[in-house]
Amino acid sequence: MNARTLTVPGRARARRAANSSFVEAAARWGFVARGVIYLLVGALALHIAFGGSGRQADRGGALTQLSEQPFSSVLLWALGAGLTGMALWRLSEALFGAAGADGHKARKRLLSAGRCLFYGFVAYSVLAFAAGESSSGSGSSDRQSQDVTARALELPGGRWIVGLAGAGIVAAGAWIAVRAALRKYRKHLKQGGMSRRTRRLIDVTGVAGGVARGVLFAALGVFVLSAALSYEPEKAKGFDDTLRSFAETPAGPWLLVLVAAGLVLFGIFSFAMARVRRV
Numbered sequence: 001m002n003a004r005t006l007t008v009p010g011r012a013r014a015r016r017a018a019n020s021s022f023v024e025a026a027a028r029w030g031f032v033a034r035g036v037i038y039l040l041v042g043a044l045a046l047h048i049a050f051g052g053s054g055r056q057a058d059r060g061g062a063l064t065q066l067s068e069q070p071f072s073s074v075l076l077w078a079l080g081a082g083l084t085g086m087a088l089w090r091l092s093e094a095l096f097g098a099a100g101a102d103g104h105k106a107r108k109r110l111l112s113a114g115r116c117l118f119y120g121f122v123a124y125s126v127l128a129f130a131a132g133e134s135s136s137g138s139g140s141s142d143r144q145s146q147d148v149t150a151r152a153l154e155l156p157g158g159r160w161i162v163g164l165a166g167a168g169i170v171a172a173g174a175w176i177a178v179r180a181a182l183r184k185y186r187k188h189l190k191q192g193g194m195s196r197r198t199r200r201l202i203d204v205t206g207v208a209g210g211v212a213r214g215v216l217f218a219a220l221g222v223f224v225l226s227a228a229l230s231y232e233p234e235k236a237k238g239f240d241d242t243l244r245s246f247a248e249t250p251a252g253p254w255l256l257v258l259v260a261a262g263l264v265l266f267g268i269f270s271f272a273m274a275r276v277r278r279v
Contacts, residue, residue: 032274
């Protein structure tokens with residue numbers, strides 16, 4: 001019996017552990033938490049589109065909105081716990097492979113690792129905000145983006161680093177939008193027991209919401225690219241300024257309305273995924 005054979009049972013046990021009820025519950029609660037954030041950001045952006053100003057349409061604005069609700073502390077800690085659950089689920093996929101025939105491939109695992117890092121950072125910022133460090137979660141995404149860009153531009157080859165990061169964000173946005181338009185999410189659904197109405201809801205929210213999310217990320221990447229090309233970090237934008245920039249296009253505020261409504265739909269789509277996605 002060789003070493004490779006000896007490792008198979010261990011890998012199988014690890015995979016079963018990764019698919020435990022705890023990890024599944026963590027993943028589903030993570031989808032709910034993601035849905036809450038996108039629902040609030042979309043609602044704030046709609047408020048801006050129809051003439052409101054006030055709160056920023058980004059994660060900081062969403063957390064501030066939650067902090068003003070009854071039982072705000074419970075809501076914020078629950079949100080942070082859900083996002084932590086999402087990060088743990090993605091970590092289990094990176095370590096042991098995701099569900100599906102090709103879930104063990106290196107490309108899928110690397111993608112899960114990247115998502116783990118992203119949701120880990122978001123979870124940390126939300127939990128820090130819940131613990132009373134308001135600057136950790138509710139700071140301006142626009143200022144944060146400009147500060148990071150400024151520091152990166154000061155590095156050797158900084159313009160190339162920022163430019164490649166911007167191009168990567170544009171590519172990621174296009175990838176998100178195209179996959180949503182092609183309904184790639186369908187292969188992750190639990191097919192049994194879904195009604196026609198549920199399928200229709202998932203398709204409407206999944207396509208419209210995913211495309212809007214992709215457009216937002218792509219536009220954000222364009223601003224990062226612009227900052228690199230002009231060597232002006234203030235041209236980088238966060239979610240709030242990127243969303244507001246849609247209202248400055250020839251389409252006027254209606255483009256912002258469409259994107260904002262799409263983000264609300266993506267929030268609803270995330271709620272649906274909490275119930276019907278295979279984990």
